[in-house]
Amino acid sequence: MRYAEWLVCGAAWGLSVANAHAANPQVLGRDGAVLERDAAGETQQGPAAEEAAPDGVVLSHRLGDGLQLRDPRGRFEFSLGNRIQARYTRAEPTGEPSASAFTVRRFKTFAKGTFYRSWLHFKVQVNWVGARSASGERLPELEDAFLDLELSPAVSVRAGQFKVPFNRQELTSSGAQQLVDRAVTNDRFAFDRDQGLMVHGEIWEGSSAQIEYSAAVLNAAGKNRAGQSSEPMAAVRVQWLPLGSVPYAESALGFSRAPRLALGAAFARRPAQRAGEGQPALARGTADAHFQWRGFSIASDLFLERPEGQRRRSTSGGMVQAGWFLLPGRLEIAGRYAAFHPPGGKNRREEARGGVNWFFSGHAWKLQVDAGAATGERTGAAALGDTEVRLQVQVIF
Numbered sequence: 192m193r194y195a196e197w198l199v200c201g202a203a204w205g206l207s208v209a210n211a212h213a214a215n216p217q218v219l220g221r222d223g224a225v226l227e228r229d230a231a232g233e234t235q236q237g238p239a240a241e242e243a244a245p246d247g248v249v250l251s252h253r254l255g256d257g258l259q260l261r262d263p264r265g266r267f268e269f270s271l272g273n274r275i276q277a278r279y280t281r282a283e284p285t286g287e288p289s290a291s292a293f294t295v296r297r298f299k300t301f302a303k304g305t306f307y308r309s310w311l312h313f314k315v316q317v318n319w320v321g322a323r324s325a326s327g328e329r330l331p332e333l334e335d336a337f338l339d340l341e342l343s344p345a346v347s348v349r350a351g352q353f354k355v356p357f358n359r360q361e362l363t364s365s366g367a368q369q370l371v372d373r374a375v376t377n378d379r380f381a382f383d384r385d386q387g388l389m390v391h392g393e394i395w396e397g398s399s400a401q402i403e404y405s406a407a408v409l410n411a412a413g414k415n416r417a418g419q420s421s422e423p424m425a426a427v428r429v430q431w432l433p434l435g436s437v438p439y440a441e442s443a444l445g446f447s448r449a450p451r452l453a454l455g456a457a458f459a460r461r462p463a464q465r466a467g468e469g470q471p472a473l474a475r476g477t478a479d480a481h482f483q484w485r486g487f488s489i490a491s492d493l494f495l496e497r498p499e500g501q502r503r504r505s506t507s508g509g510m511v512q513a514g515w516f517l518l519p520g521r522l523e524i525a526g527r528y529a530a531f532h533p534p535g536g537k538n539r540r541e542e543a544r545g546g547v548n549w550f551f552s553g554h555a556w557k558l559q560v561d562a563g564a565a566t567g568e569r570t571g572a573a574a575l576g577d578t579e580v581r582l583q584v585q586v587i588f
Contacts, residue, residue: 255555255587257301269304274366278583285576295320296372296583297365299334312339333415334384344396349389352414355382356389356405356428357457358492359479360510362439367554369441369488369514370561371581374529375542376508380475380494382459384414385424401432411461421462428457441490441512443483444553446519450484472499486516486523494531504534514548523548527563540567555587 249261257272276296283289303314314335321332337351354362360373361381373381387409394402404427410417411424430453437453438445456478464470475496482489494508508531516523525548530541544563551557559582566576 254552257588265309267304267306268309269302269306271302272300272588274299274301274585274587276366276583276585278371278581280582281580283578301335310341312341313337314339343392345392345394347391349391350387352384352386353389354384355409355424355426355459356391356407357382357426357459357475358477358494359430359439359453359455359481359490360441360492363441364439366585366587367440367442369490369512369523369525369548370527370544370546371559371583374492374510374512374527375540375565376492376494376510376529376531379506379508379531379540380477380496382426382461385409385412386414386416387423397435399433401435403430403432404428411464424459424461426457426459428455430455437481437483440554441481441488442514442523442525442548442550442554443486443488443516444520444550445483446486446516447483448485451482453479453481455479455481471501473497474499486519487514489513506531506533508532520553521550523550525561538567541565554585557585559583559585 247263249259249263251259251261253259255272256270258270260267260269262268275298278294278296279291280294281289281291298319299316300319301314301316303312303316305312314337316333316335318332318334321330324330333352335351335353337349337353339347339349341347356362358377358381360368360377361383365373387407389405389407391405392403394404406427407425409424409426412418432453434450434452437451456476458474458476460474461472463472473496475494477492477494479492480490489512491511492509494506496506498504508529510527510529512525512527512529514523514525524546526543526545528541528543530539532539542563542565544561546559546561548560549558560580562578562580564576564578
């Protein structure tokens with residue numbers, strides 16, 4: 192089917208459903224809770240249908256959070272939900288026939304909450320689409336499984352499997368992205384998940400010196416794998432929030448009348464892998480900035496990686512991405528440019544995309560369309576590249 196036909200069909204379907212939806216859009220908070228705009232344009236907790244069970248437990252459901260059970264006395268709180276991303280992709284690789292495909296890009300089930308006391312947190316998340324096995328088959332995969340002990344707002348201790356505290360775009364959920372998927376720089380430099388121990392917290396909250404920090408010791412093996420080295424991996428991230436908290440979401444859904452700014456930096460050292468894998472120890476650093484104001488948002492990341500003892504083998508990269516709401520909380524346009532340059536000549540990788548988003552209920556229910564190209568240089572040959580048009584619908588329920 193031609194690109195124009197898909198765009199028209201997607202827009203018509205989106206607008207027809209939007210007419211039946213409530214007037215106030217919802218947005219996703221940093222803790223994953225759904226927020227909505229009030230009359231002043233600020234965000235607040237979204238409404239939920241609640242029903243008290245005979246034993247006093249409150250049962251509710253909220254789009255974006257799923258099914259919730261809560262004990263009013265604070266003994267426990269439990270959420271069970273799902274997220275599905277259904278995608279159509281039309282690709283035109285360089286020098287090859289065009290191709291198109293329908294895919295379920297992600298289908299995740301999550302359970303999170305507190306137990307016994309309000310300061311004992313947990314989260315478990317499974318991706319049913321999962322990772323591709325050696326045979327090419329995709330198998331279900333455990334993504335998150337951790338306990339979080341909140342000693343105070345300034346100090347929490349997390350143990351289990353979780354995201355490595357490194358770059359902001361990776362730490363932002365794949366369900367809260369501004370374009371259909373993350374940038375090529377994230378694929379190259381992010382560490383994804385690992386197993387280990389992390390101390391994290393927030394200090395000087397409410398002041399211009401507000402700081403979020405995370406420091407982790409990890410296996411350096413990735414998710415669902417045992418350690419592959421004789422020493423652990425270390426990662427540290429610090430984020431300065433001079434104008435108050437900034438949600439881990441790339442679109443300025445809240446249409447805040449006050450500007451929001453987050454400036455972050457992180458450093459990680461991965462030890463050499465076991466003999467036979469050919470991966471030396473490396474140091475990787477990143478710096479990022481994220482700004483939101485009145486429906487406008489802009490984000491940027493810078494990366495530098497250097498294998499230990501190989502100063503001339505550094506890899507650098509960067510990304511800039513911006514978006515603006517034409518209709519507050521509903522219709523957004525966005526664009527991105529990203530590139531990284533591994534050591535050596537003629538091997539630069541670049542990505543340029545533009546997109547349009549329609550939000551029925553914040554990130555919890557949205558329709559996204561983007562188009563662009565990812566290209567790569569080759570010594571003595573024409574550049575490799577894929578030109579793509581992607582259409583995706585997401586629901587968190």
